[in-house]
Amino acid sequence: MLDFLAAGGASAGQGIIGFIPIIGMIAIFWFLIIRPQMKRQKEHAAKISSVKKNDQVVTSGGIVGKVVRVDDDYVDVEIAQGVKVKVVKATIGDIVPPGGKPAND
Structure with a gap:
C-alpha cells in the first residue's frame, strides 16, 4: 500500500514539472511580443x-497635411490650399517635426 502512495506522489510532481516549459513559453511570449506592443500603443496614444x-501630420492612409482644428475625436487637416478633410484622431499615424520631411516624401 505504501508503494501505491509513493507512486501517486511522484506522478503528481512530474505533472507540475511538465507545466514549467509552458509557463516559460508564455513568459517569453509576453516579454517579446505583448509588452513591446503595449508600449507602442501608449506612445501612440500620447502622441495623438x-x-x-x-x-x-501623416495619417495611416498616407495623407500628409497641416492640422487646422482639433476636436475631442476629430482633427481637421488641410491637405492642399483650401482643401480640408476631417480625420479621426486615431488614424493619425505620425506627427512630422517642424522643418522635417514626412516619411513618404
Whole structure:
C-alpha cells in the first residue's frame, strides 16, 4: 500500500514539472511580443493626444497635411490650399517635426 502512495506522489510532481516549459513559453511570449506592443500603443496614444493646431501630420492612409482644428475625436487637416478633410484622431499615424520631411516624401 505504501508503494501505491509513493507512486501517486511522484506522478503528481512530474505533472507540475511538465507545466514549467509552458509557463516559460508564455513568459517569453509576453516579454517579446505583448509588452513591446503595449508600449507602442501608449506612445501612440500620447502622441495623438498632443496634436495641436499647425502640426504637420501623416495619417495611416498616407495623407500628409497641416492640422487646422482639433476636436475631442476629430482633427481637421488641410491637405492642399483650401482643401480640408476631417480625420479621426486615431488614424493619425505620425506627427512630422517642424522643418522635417514626412516619411513618404
